[in-house]
Amino acid sequence: MFSEREMVASLVSRFPSYIGDDAALLTGADSLSWVITKDLLAEGVHFRTRYFSPKDLAHKALQVNLSDIAAMGGQARFILCGVSIPAGLEEYGRHFLESLAQQCRTQGIALVGGDMTRSCQDFFISVTALGVVLADQGKKRSTAEKGDFVCVAGKIGDAFLGLCALEGEIEGLCSFKDHFLKPWAHLAQGRWLAQYPGVTSMMDLSDGLWVDLDKLGQASQLGSCLNLDDIEYRDDFLEACQRLSIDPLEAFLTGGEDYSLLFTVKPEAWDDLQAGFLRNFALPLRRVGQMVPDLGVDFSGKRSPEVYKFKPFSHFGEGR
Protein backbone atom coordinates (compact mmCIF):
# COMPACT_ATOMS: atom_id res chain seq x y z
CA MET A 1 0.00 0.00 0.00
CA PHE A 2 1.25 3.46 -0.77
CA SER A 3 2.11 5.21 2.45
CA GLU A 4 0.41 8.14 4.15
CA ARG A 5 3.79 9.86 4.02
CA GLU A 6 3.95 9.59 0.22
CA MET A 7 0.42 10.88 -0.13
CA VAL A 8 0.98 13.71 2.32
CA ALA A 9 4.15 14.67 0.44
CA SER A 10 2.17 14.75 -2.79
CA LEU A 11 -0.54 16.93 -1.22
CA VAL A 12 1.97 19.22 0.51
CA SER A 13 3.45 19.99 -2.89
CA ARG A 14 0.02 21.22 -4.00
CA PHE A 15 -1.09 23.05 -0.84
CA PRO A 16 2.23 23.89 0.85
CA SER A 17 0.92 26.48 3.26
CA TYR A 18 -1.52 24.20 5.10
CA ILE A 19 -0.59 20.53 5.15
CA GLY A 20 2.15 18.92 7.23
CA ASP A 21 1.26 19.83 10.81
CA ASP A 22 -1.06 18.14 13.30
CA ALA A 23 -3.74 20.65 12.35
CA ALA A 24 -4.10 23.20 9.59
CA LEU A 25 -3.60 26.81 10.66
CA LEU A 26 -6.07 29.14 8.94
CA THR A 27 -4.94 32.67 9.58
CA GLY A 28 -7.72 35.23 9.55
CA ALA A 29 -7.92 38.98 9.32
CA ASP A 30 -7.79 39.44 13.09
CA SER A 31 -5.41 38.27 15.79
CA LEU A 32 -7.02 34.82 16.19
CA SER A 33 -6.27 31.95 13.83
CA TRP A 34 -8.31 28.79 13.42
CA VAL A 35 -6.71 25.40 13.78
CA ILE A 36 -8.60 22.54 12.21
CA THR A 37 -7.91 18.81 12.19
CA LYS A 38 -9.58 15.55 11.23
CA ASP A 39 -8.90 12.03 12.47
CA LEU A 40 -10.41 8.74 11.39
CA LEU A 41 -10.96 5.68 13.53
CA ALA A 42 -11.70 2.46 11.64
CA GLU A 43 -12.94 -0.65 13.43
CA GLY A 44 -10.35 -3.42 13.40
CA VAL A 45 -7.61 -0.93 12.55
CA HIS A 46 -7.82 1.64 15.37
CA PHE A 47 -10.19 -0.01 17.80
CA ARG A 48 -12.08 -3.17 18.61
CA THR A 49 -15.53 -3.08 20.15
CA ARG A 50 -14.46 -6.11 22.23
CA TYR A 51 -12.58 -3.93 24.71
CA PHE A 52 -13.64 -0.40 23.86
CA SER A 53 -16.86 0.57 25.61
CA PRO A 54 -18.88 3.13 23.58
CA LYS A 55 -18.00 5.70 26.24
CA ASP A 56 -14.25 5.03 26.09
CA LEU A 57 -14.35 5.09 22.30
CA ALA A 58 -16.12 8.46 22.38
CA HIS A 59 -13.46 9.68 24.80
CA LYS A 60 -10.66 8.52 22.55
CA ALA A 61 -12.22 9.82 19.31
CA LEU A 62 -12.58 13.24 20.94
CA GLN A 63 -9.20 13.37 22.66
CA VAL A 64 -7.07 12.25 19.70
CA ASN A 65 -8.50 15.19 17.77
CA LEU A 66 -8.10 17.60 20.68
CA SER A 67 -4.50 16.42 20.93
CA ASP A 68 -3.88 17.83 17.43
CA ILE A 69 -5.28 21.17 18.61
CA ALA A 70 -3.09 20.93 21.75
CA ALA A 71 0.00 20.30 19.60
CA MET A 72 -0.62 23.59 17.76
CA GLY A 73 -1.00 25.47 21.06
CA GLY A 74 -4.72 25.97 20.41
CA GLN A 75 -7.88 26.16 22.43
CA ALA A 76 -10.58 23.66 21.36
CA ARG A 77 -13.95 25.15 20.40
CA PHE A 78 -16.00 22.99 18.03
CA ILE A 79 -16.20 19.45 16.73
CA LEU A 80 -18.13 17.67 13.99
CA CYS A 81 -18.60 13.91 14.11
CA GLY A 82 -19.51 11.44 11.38
CA VAL A 83 -20.22 7.78 12.05
CA SER A 84 -21.00 4.86 9.78
CA ILE A 85 -22.67 2.07 11.65
CA PRO A 86 -22.94 -1.56 10.49
CA ALA A 87 -25.90 -3.81 11.28
CA GLY A 88 -25.68 -5.16 14.81
CA LEU A 89 -23.86 -2.16 16.28
CA GLU A 90 -26.83 0.24 16.40
CA GLU A 91 -27.03 0.38 20.18
CA TYR A 92 -23.26 0.69 20.48
CA GLY A 93 -23.39 3.55 17.96
CA ARG A 94 -26.15 5.32 19.85
CA HIS A 95 -24.24 5.11 23.13
CA PHE A 96 -21.11 6.31 21.38
CA LEU A 97 -22.85 9.43 20.04
CA GLU A 98 -24.67 10.24 23.24
CA SER A 99 -21.49 9.84 25.21
CA LEU A 100 -19.58 12.02 22.76
CA ALA A 101 -22.20 14.77 23.06
CA GLN A 102 -22.06 14.52 26.86
CA GLN A 103 -18.26 14.72 26.94
CA CYS A 104 -18.26 17.73 24.61
CA ARG A 105 -20.65 19.56 26.89
CA THR A 106 -18.60 18.80 29.98
CA GLN A 107 -15.49 20.16 28.30
CA GLY A 108 -17.10 23.30 26.91
CA ILE A 109 -16.81 22.19 23.29
CA ALA A 110 -19.76 22.60 20.91
CA LEU A 111 -20.71 19.65 18.71
CA VAL A 112 -21.79 21.61 15.66
CA GLY A 113 -22.56 18.97 13.07
CA GLY A 114 -21.78 15.69 11.44
CA ASP A 115 -23.26 12.85 9.51
CA MET A 116 -24.66 9.42 10.32
CA THR A 117 -24.91 6.60 7.81
CA ARG A 118 -25.09 2.85 7.54
CA SER A 119 -22.00 0.88 6.63
CA CYS A 120 -21.66 -2.58 5.11
CA GLN A 121 -19.08 -4.07 7.49
CA ASP A 122 -16.96 -1.73 9.58
CA PHE A 123 -17.85 0.77 12.28
CA PHE A 124 -16.28 3.99 11.24
CA ILE A 125 -15.74 7.30 13.01
CA SER A 126 -14.57 10.60 11.61
CA VAL A 127 -14.13 13.57 13.91
CA THR A 128 -13.16 17.09 12.86
CA ALA A 129 -12.07 19.51 15.56
CA LEU A 130 -11.69 23.28 15.36
CA GLY A 131 -9.81 25.44 17.78
CA VAL A 132 -8.46 28.93 18.00
CA VAL A 133 -4.97 30.19 18.68
CA LEU A 134 -3.48 33.67 18.92
CA ALA A 135 -2.06 34.31 15.46
CA ASP A 136 1.56 34.60 16.66
CA GLN A 137 1.42 31.55 18.95
CA GLY A 138 0.38 28.71 16.64
CA LYS A 139 3.16 26.13 16.88
CA LYS A 140 4.37 24.13 13.88
CA ARG A 141 6.67 21.18 13.22
CA SER A 142 8.84 22.98 10.72
CA THR A 143 10.46 25.53 12.98
CA ALA A 144 12.92 23.50 15.09
CA GLU A 145 16.49 24.79 14.98
CA LYS A 146 19.88 23.10 15.10
CA GLY A 147 21.04 22.48 18.66
CA ASP A 148 17.54 22.66 20.17
CA PHE A 149 16.74 20.12 22.88
CA VAL A 150 14.11 17.52 21.96
CA CYS A 151 11.61 17.15 24.82
CA VAL A 152 8.39 15.36 25.69
CA ALA A 153 5.53 16.29 28.01
CA GLY A 154 3.65 13.16 29.00
CA LYS A 155 4.17 9.41 28.81
CA ILE A 156 6.20 7.53 26.21
CA GLY A 157 5.39 3.92 25.37
CA ASP A 158 2.68 3.36 27.98
CA ALA A 159 -0.22 3.23 25.50
CA PHE A 160 1.56 0.56 23.47
CA LEU A 161 1.97 -1.63 26.56
CA GLY A 162 -1.73 -1.12 27.27
CA LEU A 163 -2.64 -2.18 23.73
CA CYS A 164 -0.47 -5.31 24.01
CA ALA A 165 -2.10 -6.18 27.34
CA LEU A 166 -5.59 -5.78 25.82
CA GLU A 167 -4.76 -7.73 22.68
CA GLY A 168 -3.14 -10.53 24.69
CA GLU A 169 -6.02 -10.52 27.19
CA ILE A 170 -3.50 -10.10 30.03
CA GLU A 171 -5.04 -9.40 33.44
CA GLY A 172 -4.12 -6.27 35.39
CA LEU A 173 -1.86 -3.56 33.93
CA CYS A 174 -4.90 -1.31 34.23
CA SER A 175 -3.09 2.04 34.14
CA PHE A 176 -1.49 1.05 30.82
CA LYS A 177 -4.78 -0.18 29.36
CA ASP A 178 -6.46 3.04 30.51
CA HIS A 179 -3.77 5.13 28.87
CA PHE A 180 -4.45 3.36 25.55
CA LEU A 181 -8.25 3.39 25.88
CA LYS A 182 -8.65 6.88 27.36
CA PRO A 183 -5.75 9.16 26.47
CA TRP A 184 -6.11 12.82 27.42
CA ALA A 185 -5.13 15.64 25.10
CA HIS A 186 -2.57 17.94 26.73
CA LEU A 187 -4.51 21.11 25.91
CA ALA A 188 -3.45 23.29 28.84
CA GLN A 189 0.15 22.11 28.56
CA GLY A 190 0.13 22.74 24.81
CA ARG A 191 -1.08 26.31 25.27
CA TRP A 192 1.47 26.93 28.01
CA LEU A 193 4.34 25.55 25.93
CA ALA A 194 3.24 27.44 22.80
CA GLN A 195 3.38 30.71 24.71
CA TYR A 196 6.84 30.00 26.10
CA PRO A 197 9.40 32.02 24.11
CA GLY A 198 12.12 29.35 23.89
CA VAL A 199 9.86 26.62 22.47
CA THR A 200 10.59 26.42 18.74
CA SER A 201 8.35 23.61 17.40
CA MET A 202 5.72 21.14 18.58
CA MET A 203 3.65 18.11 17.53
CA ASP A 204 1.83 15.31 19.30
CA LEU A 205 3.20 11.80 19.81
CA SER A 206 0.80 9.48 18.02
CA ASP A 207 2.95 7.13 15.93
CA GLY A 208 5.81 6.61 18.38
CA LEU A 209 8.80 8.74 19.33
CA TRP A 210 11.07 7.52 16.53
CA VAL A 211 8.61 8.01 13.67
CA ASP A 212 7.24 11.29 14.99
CA LEU A 213 10.66 12.78 15.71
CA ASP A 214 11.67 11.86 12.19
CA LYS A 215 8.61 13.74 10.90
CA LEU A 216 9.46 16.80 12.98
CA GLY A 217 13.05 16.68 11.70
CA GLN A 218 11.93 16.31 8.07
CA ALA A 219 9.56 19.28 8.43
CA SER A 220 12.39 21.38 9.91
CA GLN A 221 14.98 20.02 7.45
CA LEU A 222 17.09 18.76 10.32
CA GLY A 223 17.88 15.51 12.05
CA SER A 224 18.02 14.53 15.70
CA CYS A 225 20.16 12.42 17.98
CA LEU A 226 18.96 10.40 20.99
CA ASN A 227 21.36 9.14 23.64
CA LEU A 228 19.84 5.81 24.66
CA ASP A 229 21.97 5.55 27.82
CA ASP A 230 20.14 8.56 29.26
CA ILE A 231 16.69 6.94 29.21
CA GLU A 232 15.22 6.27 32.63
CA TYR A 233 12.25 3.90 32.95
CA ARG A 234 9.73 3.81 35.77
CA ASP A 235 9.63 0.56 37.74
CA ASP A 236 6.04 -0.22 36.73
CA PHE A 237 7.00 0.33 33.09
CA LEU A 238 9.83 -2.21 33.35
CA GLU A 239 7.56 -4.71 35.14
CA ALA A 240 4.90 -4.34 32.44
CA CYS A 241 7.50 -4.89 29.73
CA GLN A 242 8.67 -8.04 31.46
CA ARG A 243 5.13 -9.44 31.79
CA LEU A 244 4.47 -8.70 28.12
CA SER A 245 7.90 -9.87 26.88
CA ILE A 246 8.51 -6.49 25.28
CA ASP A 247 11.88 -4.75 25.13
CA PRO A 248 11.48 -1.47 27.10
CA LEU A 249 13.57 0.36 24.53
CA GLU A 250 11.33 -0.85 21.72
CA ALA A 251 8.20 0.34 23.57
CA PHE A 252 9.89 3.67 24.25
CA LEU A 253 11.00 4.26 20.66
CA THR A 254 8.17 2.73 18.63
CA GLY A 255 5.06 2.60 20.84
CA GLY A 256 2.30 4.83 19.48
CA GLU A 257 -0.93 6.46 20.72
CA ASP A 258 0.46 8.21 23.79
CA TYR A 259 -0.79 11.65 22.67
CA SER A 260 1.97 13.30 24.64
CA LEU A 261 3.58 16.49 23.32
CA LEU A 262 6.88 16.36 21.46
CA PHE A 263 8.59 19.74 21.23
CA THR A 264 11.93 21.46 20.76
CA VAL A 265 13.35 24.18 22.97
CA LYS A 266 16.43 26.43 23.00
CA PRO A 267 19.07 24.90 25.36
CA GLU A 268 19.41 28.17 27.31
CA ALA A 269 15.64 28.13 28.06
CA TRP A 270 15.50 24.52 29.23
CA ASP A 271 16.14 24.88 32.99
CA ASP A 272 13.62 27.66 33.40
CA LEU A 273 11.04 25.92 31.20
CA GLN A 274 11.34 22.66 33.09
CA ALA A 275 10.93 24.38 36.46
CA GLY A 276 7.98 26.44 35.25
CA PHE A 277 6.23 23.40 33.77
CA LEU A 278 6.67 21.41 36.97
CA ARG A 279 5.30 24.33 38.99
CA ASN A 280 2.25 24.71 36.74
CA PHE A 281 1.33 21.11 36.02
CA ALA A 282 3.09 19.10 38.74
CA LEU A 283 4.57 16.99 35.94
CA PRO A 284 8.22 16.62 34.98
CA LEU A 285 9.26 17.22 31.37
CA ARG A 286 11.58 14.75 29.72
CA ARG A 287 14.58 15.67 27.57
CA VAL A 288 15.28 12.89 25.07
CA GLY A 289 17.72 14.29 22.50
CA GLN A 290 18.96 17.19 20.44
CA MET A 291 18.42 18.52 16.91
CA VAL A 292 21.43 18.03 14.59
CA PRO A 293 22.18 19.15 11.03
CA ASP A 294 21.84 15.83 9.18
CA LEU A 295 18.37 14.46 8.34
CA GLY A 296 17.06 11.35 10.10
CA VAL A 297 17.02 10.09 13.68
CA ASP A 298 20.42 8.97 14.95
CA PHE A 299 21.16 7.09 18.16
CA SER A 300 24.09 7.10 20.54
CA GLY A 301 24.78 4.93 23.58
CA LYS A 302 25.47 1.26 24.18
CA ARG A 303 22.33 -0.14 22.50
CA SER A 304 22.30 2.15 19.48
CA PRO A 305 23.23 -0.43 16.80
CA GLU A 306 20.47 -2.88 17.74
CA VAL A 307 17.55 -0.45 17.57
CA TYR A 308 17.40 -0.71 13.77
CA LYS A 309 15.69 -4.09 14.08
CA PHE A 310 12.65 -2.43 15.73
CA LYS A 311 9.66 -1.88 13.49
CA PRO A 312 7.41 1.19 13.53
CA PHE A 313 4.21 1.15 15.55
CA SER A 314 1.07 -0.31 14.03
CA HIS A 315 -2.17 -0.98 15.81
CA PHE A 316 -2.82 -4.64 15.21
CA GLY A 317 0.04 -6.85 14.25
CA GLU A 318 0.83 -5.31 10.88
CA GLY A 319 4.58 -5.66 10.49
CA ARG A 320 5.07 -7.14 13.95
Add this chain to the structure above:
Amino acid sequence: MFSEREMVASLVSRFPSYIGDDAALLTGADSLSWVITKDLLAEGVHFRTRYFSPKDLAHKALQVNLSDIAAMGGQARFILCGVSIPAGLEEYGRHFLESLAQQCRTQGIALVGGDMTRSCQDFFISVTALGVVLADQGKKRSTAEKGDFVCVAGKIGDAFLGLCALEGEIEGLCSFKDHFLKPWAHLAQGRWLAQYPGVTSMMDLSDGLWVDLDKLGQASQLGSCLNLDDIEYRDDFLEACQRLSIDPLEAFLTGGEDYSLLFTVKPEAWDDLQAGFLRNFALPLRRVGQMVPDLGVDFSGKRSPEVYKFKPFSHFGEGR
Protein backbone atom coordinates in the same frame (compact mmCIF):
# COMPACT_ATOMS: atom_id res chain seq x y z
CA MET B 1 -31.63 0.79 13.41
CA PHE B 2 -32.27 4.03 15.21
CA SER B 3 -32.71 6.79 12.68
CA GLU B 4 -30.50 9.72 11.87
CA ARG B 5 -33.53 11.89 12.60
CA GLU B 6 -33.82 10.55 16.17
CA MET B 7 -30.15 11.06 16.78
CA VAL B 8 -30.13 14.54 15.29
CA ALA B 9 -33.13 15.42 17.45
CA SER B 10 -31.25 14.21 20.51
CA LEU B 11 -28.17 16.25 19.59
CA VAL B 12 -30.21 19.35 18.67
CA SER B 13 -31.61 19.34 22.19
CA ARG B 14 -28.04 19.56 23.51
CA PHE B 15 -26.56 22.02 21.01
CA PRO B 16 -29.62 23.90 19.72
CA SER B 17 -27.80 26.80 18.15
CA TYR B 18 -25.73 24.79 15.66
CA ILE B 19 -27.30 21.52 14.57
CA GLY B 20 -30.21 21.10 12.20
CA ASP B 21 -29.09 22.83 9.00
CA ASP B 22 -27.03 21.58 6.08
CA ALA B 23 -23.99 23.20 7.63
CA ALA B 24 -23.26 24.73 11.02
CA LEU B 25 -23.08 28.52 11.05
CA LEU B 26 -20.29 29.78 13.31
CA THR B 27 -20.77 33.48 13.76
CA GLY B 28 -17.58 35.38 14.46
CA ALA B 29 -16.70 38.79 15.74
CA ASP B 30 -16.68 40.38 12.30
CA SER B 31 -19.17 40.48 9.44
CA LEU B 32 -18.18 37.08 8.01
CA SER B 33 -19.49 33.82 9.46
CA TRP B 34 -18.05 30.38 8.87
CA VAL B 35 -20.21 27.57 7.56
CA ILE B 36 -18.88 24.08 8.19
CA THR B 37 -20.21 20.70 7.13
CA LYS B 38 -19.17 17.05 7.04
CA ASP B 39 -20.43 14.23 4.83
CA LEU B 40 -19.54 10.57 4.86
CA LEU B 41 -19.49 8.22 1.89
CA ALA B 42 -19.37 4.51 2.71
CA GLU B 43 -18.64 1.91 0.06
CA GLY B 44 -21.68 -0.24 -0.68
CA VAL B 45 -23.97 2.32 0.96
CA HIS B 46 -23.25 5.52 -0.99
CA PHE B 47 -21.14 4.29 -3.86
CA ARG B 48 -19.83 1.22 -5.61
CA THR B 49 -16.37 1.15 -7.14
CA ARG B 50 -17.91 -0.89 -9.99
CA TYR B 51 -19.32 2.20 -11.66
CA PHE B 52 -17.67 5.10 -9.83
CA SER B 53 -14.30 5.95 -11.32
CA PRO B 54 -11.91 7.40 -8.69
CA LYS B 55 -12.27 10.75 -10.46
CA ASP B 56 -16.07 10.73 -10.38
CA LEU B 57 -16.05 9.65 -6.75
CA ALA B 58 -13.72 12.54 -5.89
CA HIS B 59 -16.06 14.86 -7.78
CA LYS B 60 -19.08 13.60 -5.87
CA ALA B 61 -17.37 13.59 -2.44
CA LEU B 62 -16.39 17.22 -3.01
CA GLN B 63 -19.66 18.44 -4.52
CA VAL B 64 -22.01 16.90 -1.95
CA ASN B 65 -20.14 18.84 0.71
CA LEU B 66 -20.04 22.03 -1.34
CA SER B 67 -23.78 21.61 -1.82
CA ASP B 68 -24.23 22.03 1.94
CA ILE B 69 -22.22 25.26 1.75
CA ALA B 70 -24.36 26.34 -1.23
CA ALA B 71 -27.55 25.66 0.71
CA MET B 72 -26.40 28.09 3.41
CA GLY B 73 -25.63 30.77 0.82
CA GLY B 74 -21.91 30.41 1.46
CA GLN B 75 -18.71 30.60 -0.51
CA ALA B 76 -16.52 27.48 -0.29
CA ARG B 77 -12.96 28.01 0.97
CA PHE B 78 -11.37 24.93 2.54
CA ILE B 79 -11.82 21.18 2.74
CA LEU B 80 -10.32 18.37 4.77
CA CYS B 81 -10.51 14.80 3.56
CA GLY B 82 -10.12 11.52 5.39
CA VAL B 83 -10.04 8.14 3.67
CA SER B 84 -9.84 4.59 4.97
CA ILE B 85 -8.65 2.23 2.30
CA PRO B 86 -9.03 -1.56 2.34
CA ALA B 87 -6.51 -3.95 0.83
CA GLY B 88 -6.88 -4.15 -2.94
CA LEU B 89 -8.10 -0.58 -3.39
CA GLU B 90 -4.76 1.19 -2.88
CA GLU B 91 -4.46 2.39 -6.47
CA TYR B 92 -8.10 3.42 -6.56
CA GLY B 93 -7.53 5.35 -3.31
CA ARG B 94 -4.45 7.07 -4.66
CA HIS B 95 -6.29 8.19 -7.80
CA PHE B 96 -9.21 9.35 -5.69
CA LEU B 97 -6.97 11.58 -3.54
CA GLU B 98 -4.96 12.97 -6.42
CA SER B 99 -8.11 13.73 -8.33
CA LEU B 100 -9.67 15.40 -5.31
CA ALA B 101 -6.60 17.60 -4.85
CA GLN B 102 -6.69 18.50 -8.54
CA GLN B 103 -10.38 19.39 -8.46
CA CYS B 104 -9.92 21.52 -5.34
CA ARG B 105 -7.18 23.51 -7.05
CA THR B 106 -9.27 24.05 -10.17
CA GLN B 107 -12.11 25.38 -8.07
CA GLY B 108 -10.01 27.63 -5.87
CA ILE B 109 -10.57 25.58 -2.73
CA ALA B 110 -7.66 24.75 -0.43
CA LEU B 111 -7.31 21.17 0.77
CA VAL B 112 -5.98 21.91 4.25
CA GLY B 113 -5.75 18.54 5.92
CA GLY B 114 -7.13 15.13 6.54
CA ASP B 115 -6.22 11.63 7.50
CA MET B 116 -5.43 8.41 5.69
CA THR B 117 -5.72 4.97 7.26
CA ARG B 118 -6.22 1.34 6.40
CA SER B 119 -9.64 -0.24 6.77
CA CYS B 120 -10.63 -3.87 7.20
CA GLN B 121 -13.38 -4.14 4.57
CA ASP B 122 -14.99 -0.95 3.30
CA PHE B 123 -13.60 2.03 1.44
CA PHE B 124 -14.61 5.02 3.42
CA ILE B 125 -14.52 8.75 2.73
CA SER B 126 -15.11 11.65 5.08
CA VAL B 127 -14.97 15.20 3.76
CA THR B 128 -15.33 18.36 5.83
CA ALA B 129 -15.92 21.64 3.99
CA LEU B 130 -15.63 25.17 5.30
CA GLY B 131 -17.04 28.24 3.66
CA VAL B 132 -17.77 31.83 4.52
CA VAL B 133 -20.96 33.83 4.33
CA LEU B 134 -21.80 37.42 5.16
CA ALA B 135 -23.16 37.25 8.70
CA ASP B 136 -26.62 38.51 7.76
CA GLN B 137 -26.98 36.29 4.69
CA GLY B 138 -26.50 32.75 6.02
CA LYS B 139 -29.70 30.87 5.12
CA LYS B 140 -31.29 28.34 7.44
CA ARG B 141 -34.11 25.78 7.28
CA SER B 142 -35.96 27.11 10.27
CA THR B 143 -37.07 30.46 8.90
CA ALA B 144 -39.81 29.59 6.38
CA GLU B 145 -43.08 31.40 6.96
CA LYS B 146 -46.71 30.44 6.48
CA GLY B 147 -47.89 31.10 2.91
CA ASP B 148 -44.36 31.11 1.41
CA PHE B 149 -43.99 29.38 -1.94
CA VAL B 150 -41.87 26.20 -1.92
CA CYS B 151 -39.44 26.27 -4.85
CA VAL B 152 -36.57 24.27 -6.29
CA ALA B 153 -33.53 25.33 -8.33
CA GLY B 154 -32.20 22.34 -10.25
CA LYS B 155 -33.38 18.87 -11.14
CA ILE B 156 -35.76 16.68 -9.15
CA GLY B 157 -35.61 12.89 -9.42
CA ASP B 158 -32.99 12.68 -12.17
CA ALA B 159 -30.21 11.32 -9.94
CA PHE B 160 -32.46 8.54 -8.71
CA LEU B 161 -33.20 7.45 -12.29
CA GLY B 162 -29.45 7.48 -12.95
CA LEU B 163 -28.82 5.30 -9.89
CA CYS B 164 -31.49 2.83 -11.01
CA ALA B 165 -29.97 2.68 -14.51
CA LEU B 166 -26.51 2.02 -13.05
CA GLU B 167 -27.73 -0.59 -10.59
CA GLY B 168 -29.78 -2.34 -13.29
CA GLU B 169 -26.89 -2.11 -15.77
CA ILE B 170 -29.24 -0.44 -18.26
CA GLU B 171 -27.53 0.96 -21.37
CA GLY B 172 -27.84 4.62 -22.28
CA LEU B 173 -29.63 7.14 -20.02
CA CYS B 174 -26.23 8.82 -19.75
CA SER B 175 -27.40 12.24 -18.62
CA PHE B 176 -29.24 10.63 -15.69
CA LYS B 177 -26.25 8.48 -14.76
CA ASP B 178 -23.99 11.52 -14.97
CA HIS B 179 -26.31 13.48 -12.71
CA PHE B 180 -26.02 10.72 -10.07
CA LEU B 181 -22.28 10.18 -10.50
CA LYS B 182 -21.23 13.81 -10.90
CA PRO B 183 -23.69 16.21 -9.29
CA TRP B 184 -22.68 19.86 -9.14
CA ALA B 185 -23.19 22.00 -6.05
CA HIS B 186 -25.28 25.08 -6.86
CA LEU B 187 -22.84 27.48 -5.21
CA ALA B 188 -23.43 30.57 -7.35
CA GLN B 189 -27.19 30.01 -7.31
CA GLY B 190 -27.13 29.50 -3.54
CA ARG B 191 -25.31 32.78 -2.97
CA TRP B 192 -27.65 34.61 -5.34
CA LEU B 193 -30.76 33.21 -3.65
CA ALA B 194 -29.40 33.87 -0.15
CA GLN B 195 -28.92 37.54 -1.01
CA TYR B 196 -32.42 37.86 -2.43
CA PRO B 197 -34.63 39.64 0.14
CA GLY B 198 -37.78 37.54 -0.37
CA VAL B 199 -36.08 34.16 0.13
CA THR B 200 -36.91 33.00 3.65
CA SER B 201 -35.23 29.58 4.04
CA MET B 202 -33.06 27.14 2.11
CA MET B 203 -31.58 23.63 2.16
CA ASP B 204 -30.23 21.20 -0.41
CA LEU B 205 -32.19 18.30 -1.87
CA SER B 206 -30.27 15.17 -0.92
CA ASP B 207 -32.85 12.72 0.46
CA GLY B 208 -35.70 13.46 -1.95
CA LEU B 209 -38.26 16.25 -2.12
CA TRP B 210 -40.77 14.67 0.26
CA VAL B 211 -38.31 13.87 3.06
CA ASP B 212 -36.36 17.10 2.71
CA LEU B 213 -39.45 19.31 2.56
CA ASP B 214 -40.68 17.59 5.70
CA LYS B 215 -37.36 18.44 7.38
CA LEU B 216 -37.61 22.07 6.31
CA GLY B 217 -41.19 22.21 7.63
CA GLN B 218 -40.23 20.60 10.96
CA ALA B 219 -37.40 23.09 11.39
CA SER B 220 -39.76 25.98 10.68
CA GLN B 221 -42.61 24.43 12.73
CA LEU B 222 -44.83 24.47 9.67
CA GLY B 223 -46.15 22.06 7.07
CA SER B 224 -46.38 22.23 3.31
CA CYS B 225 -48.81 21.29 0.60
CA LEU B 226 -47.91 20.07 -2.90
CA ASN B 227 -50.45 20.07 -5.74
CA LEU B 228 -49.52 16.99 -7.73
CA ASP B 229 -51.60 18.04 -10.76
CA ASP B 230 -49.23 20.98 -11.32
CA ILE B 231 -46.12 18.84 -11.86
CA GLU B 232 -44.74 18.94 -15.38
CA TYR B 233 -42.24 16.31 -16.44
CA ARG B 234 -39.69 16.62 -19.25
CA ASP B 235 -40.12 14.13 -22.10
CA ASP B 236 -36.75 12.48 -21.47
CA PHE B 237 -37.68 12.09 -17.80
CA LEU B 238 -40.90 10.27 -18.71
CA GLU B 239 -39.07 8.06 -21.21
CA ALA B 240 -36.43 7.14 -18.62
CA CYS B 241 -39.15 6.28 -16.09
CA GLN B 242 -40.82 4.04 -18.66
CA ARG B 243 -37.58 2.20 -19.49
CA LEU B 244 -36.86 1.71 -15.78
CA SER B 245 -40.48 0.85 -14.84
CA ILE B 246 -40.52 3.65 -12.29
CA ASP B 247 -43.54 5.82 -11.54
CA PRO B 248 -42.52 9.42 -12.47
CA LEU B 249 -44.32 10.75 -9.41
CA GLU B 250 -42.38 8.40 -7.15
CA ALA B 251 -39.06 9.49 -8.67
CA PHE B 252 -40.12 13.13 -8.28
CA LEU B 253 -41.18 12.82 -4.64
CA THR B 254 -38.72 10.30 -3.25
CA GLY B 255 -35.63 10.27 -5.50
CA GLY B 256 -32.54 11.50 -3.63
CA GLU B 257 -29.06 12.82 -4.43
CA ASP B 258 -30.04 15.60 -6.82
CA TYR B 259 -28.23 18.29 -4.78
CA SER B 260 -30.63 20.91 -6.08
CA LEU B 261 -31.66 23.81 -3.85
CA LEU B 262 -34.98 23.71 -2.00
CA PHE B 263 -36.07 27.11 -0.74
CA THR B 264 -39.07 29.17 0.31
CA VAL B 265 -39.95 32.62 -0.96
CA LYS B 266 -42.56 35.30 -0.21
CA PRO B 267 -45.37 35.01 -2.83
CA GLU B 268 -45.09 38.70 -3.72
CA ALA B 269 -41.39 38.24 -4.58
CA TRP B 270 -41.87 35.16 -6.76
CA ASP B 271 -42.35 36.72 -10.23
CA ASP B 272 -39.38 39.01 -9.88
CA LEU B 273 -37.18 36.28 -8.37
CA GLN B 274 -38.03 33.82 -11.13
CA ALA B 275 -37.24 36.36 -13.86
CA GLY B 276 -33.99 37.40 -12.18
CA PHE B 277 -32.84 33.82 -11.71
CA LEU B 278 -33.56 32.97 -15.34
CA ARG B 279 -31.66 36.07 -16.47
CA ASN B 280 -28.63 35.23 -14.31
CA PHE B 281 -28.39 31.47 -14.68
CA ALA B 282 -30.42 30.68 -17.82
CA LEU B 283 -32.30 28.14 -15.72
CA PRO B 284 -35.97 28.14 -14.78
CA LEU B 285 -36.97 27.86 -11.14
CA ARG B 286 -39.72 25.44 -10.20
CA ARG B 287 -42.55 26.20 -7.80
CA VAL B 288 -43.78 22.98 -6.20
CA GLY B 289 -46.00 23.96 -3.26
CA GLN B 290 -46.74 26.29 -0.40
CA MET B 291 -46.04 26.41 3.34
CA VAL B 292 -49.12 25.80 5.52
CA PRO B 293 -49.74 25.94 9.27
CA ASP B 294 -50.03 22.21 10.07
CA LEU B 295 -46.88 20.07 10.33
CA GLY B 296 -46.12 17.43 7.70
CA VAL B 297 -46.22 17.28 3.91
CA ASP B 298 -49.74 17.21 2.48
CA PHE B 299 -50.73 16.52 -1.12
CA SER B 300 -53.56 17.75 -3.29
CA GLY B 301 -54.56 16.70 -6.81
CA LYS B 302 -55.88 13.56 -8.44
CA ARG B 303 -53.07 11.22 -7.33
CA SER B 304 -52.71 12.46 -3.78
CA PRO B 305 -54.12 9.41 -1.93
CA GLU B 306 -51.84 6.90 -3.65
CA VAL B 307 -48.52 8.62 -2.87
CA TYR B 308 -48.50 7.26 0.67
CA LYS B 309 -47.41 3.86 -0.66
CA PHE B 310 -44.10 5.36 -1.85
CA LYS B 311 -41.10 4.72 0.36
CA PRO B 312 -38.34 7.23 1.14
CA PHE B 313 -35.17 7.22 -0.91
CA SER B 314 -32.36 4.86 0.02
CA HIS B 315 -29.25 4.17 -1.98
CA PHE B 316 -29.28 0.46 -2.51
CA GLY B 317 -32.49 -1.42 -2.13
CA GLU B 318 -33.05 -0.77 1.58
CA GLY B 319 -36.81 -0.57 1.96
CA ARG B 320 -37.47 -0.93 -1.75
